[in-house]
Amino acid sequence: MATAARFRDTRLQDEALASVLDEVKQRLSVESVLTSAGIRLHRMGRQRLRALCPFHQDRDPSLVVYADDARWHCFGCGAHGDVVDLVRMLEGHDSFADALRSAARQAGVQFPDKQVPRKPDHRDLFDTAAELYAGVLPPAALDYLSRRGFPKEFVRLKRIGYAPEKPRGFLASHLKARGLDLRQAEAAGLVVRSTQNSVRDALAAAGGGYIVFPVTKGGRAVDLQGRAFPEAPGKPKYMNLPGERHYLYGEDNLAGPWALLCEGIPDAMSAELAGLPAAAVFGTNGFKDSWVHKFRRCSRVYVCFDRDALHRAAEVACLFGTRGRVVTIPAAFGDHGDLNDVLVAADNPAMFASTVRKLMDHAPTGYEVRIDALQYSDPHELYEQASSLLAEIQRLNPISRGLLLRKLADRTGLPLDLVSDAAREAAAHEAEVRRAADAAPPQPGR
Template structure:
């Protein structure tokens, strides 16, 4: 679907921004504007302002800035097109016409969504009826309040094969089967899938019901029964409570992944609204990507039993190929045999918060798991440990992270199995008889935080500006680099916000060309900086020019992105190696420093090849 700038302008004009934001944020009148404590970061005094005349919000504390559409995508976590649809519906505007095939798919999905919402309402009604007494008693035993049950839309499916089918008969058996609410058996009448179960709705990123999880009341198997995969529900791509957790994660700057629905619900009731859970499967790559969109280091808090710890290790192994600088996992270890639900009910939220504060880094969890895998009392078994650790490091996709893990595992191995150090007598000044200084060197000092902080200082500003200009010129290239672009830390607030704005717009409206992206950016207050980026005399690269051959510009832009992403990690590694050179007697640090300096030169040469050489190239 292509959205014209005129349509988006009209949508913003019809949306009163303070009314939209005021639904979830308490605003106070401040002259012609409204102000509040910022919903995007924790603060005690208000620095978040909403201006209806200019149709934008701005936080002077964290720099959050945008219009009504940006509010829906950043605060509500909606995809761009879904945000536009919701605002258009509220404003009484018709969305632009779709192609016929897409319209048919949307109508079919609409029917399924309505069926799921009606099923949710019917299950909730049964929970509060006569037949729901056992389910209500179970919630009471689990300490789940009526308010929490309502917030999560919980319900009850009577132990009947036909009651839901009869209640939703208007949709027809075929649609209810497709929605996963009925089971079809050849030669027999379809019957209700969920019977005698506490019902927990599963929502999509917008909170729309797409599936159900049903917990058995009393004894029986399976304990939990989930909806099958449907046109609405892909269990490997969704997370339970994702819609609520996204907003909470922005405030707490963390997300907690637990094993089950009841863990999430109990944690939410205890004040941990940023909790999510996979949907009856091991954690998938898609779910990990979802978690990383909410926090750089998600906390995995699986049950303390053997099965829970095995699930944690599986998630750790699955994450390795996806790791990037600054993006990892951490693991919260629960008491043996307990799950988060048990812990918060028995020991309270403070005890759980304390465990979160002791979360174990991914490298530490992998190391401990491999060390405990078998005895290490023979050379062969120690060699087996070394081989397993090497294979884990080699499974990491990012070369810089892979190198760091290999070094970390090697250091730990050498420390564990090193021979006892021999006593070393200092050969220094011998006193007034005229001795001489020997070869004594001070013991190695740990690498300082300054060396380790080089990567955190951000990207080369000139190169980042050039790449951003190139992405505005060639928005189709964003999709090719979505993962790395979404994880960049530029170190420049305004530039980083513009980066995010460009990526958001292009990803959610892929048919937009450069001019349309600029129009949308102007509406979000980025017109000045975006125009400055595209000035012909500002940046000497082919991909920042209008008249450059398209194929050449795209190839050069891809090369520039590769250099931009690689340089900070190389600089950080050089700083660390340099700090160790003078205290490392093995020569390994010097050899590493030389190799890294060579990498830096190669990157500089690659970048130099991209800079336009003659004056003709600078004419636009």
């Protein structure tokens, strides 16, 4: 069975790691990890336990542990997996291998560090790149940033820089001169290999360069994003480094009781300039469900995307349950409807902060925004359109559930008891679908 399980787990390419995973699953239980994290478990039958989910604001225990197959699933936020997935999310590991290393230590299983080295630390490379780009920020770009509300001192503090169009190997040649490994820079996404002997900077593009925003964590650069300057036809306005994103901009701002979650880095920087805690995704679809745990210390998360992304903002807000709120920028502040527009319109950061706080005071939940946005021509279409929303509302605490179902009944003109029945049915159906998906073996080759 251990050998079969080893090759069913598609997260692992290394057989040594797969062997460790088998042994960890045998020795370390989901229950023990949750208990060690201070999470109380309540038995529901012989092979199942319930607990408050640590990855969202859970008041009615929605995390279920299936002791018979060593898996867990939260029916509130959708988080799920095995014991190593649980360790990864609780401890905030960026890679599965690092989470497995920690789980192995807890289980008393030897981890093959010599055969499986730790994930390379690219922060020296990112710091070097950020410093290089910050040193060549041209006056025209600095003037543009000033017009967007960012004073010179703030630009320097944030190490905002510039990736020039030419030479296309500007960063690569500098890293090489510093004795840094270009293969590691390529793995980090900072440079791209065009041919066997040609390496260019990832942020070098035709039509002009890019203003570079460093993404930092713990004071060290961990990623970069470029903003086209000057803009040109056919040139992407924003450019990300190749590869998967592992960090939000502004993760160090998430230790307080609340935070703004913005669509772009300039919006989060606008908030930071005014002393407001903010993080940013790399575009409306850049938020991963698994990142909800990064906001675990925040009792309120105010999602503030551009005005044309209101529906997506509401969906993201709902990932945080009722602690997620949607901030919409009024049209009076500009066409885009983002926080940087508010900063430009304000006379100073203090006025900006006052305006944003007033918008936050009246910010609805994501559920309320989605209810208001429902559009249907035939009442019979409503269940199909709103079944996911109904299921999410049904999993909330009784007070929030009651208020939202009443709002939905008022919005649709349907009796409250009928809407409540529909919510219960939608939640039961979704739970059954998820249980079936969790129980199904992975498909070969996936």
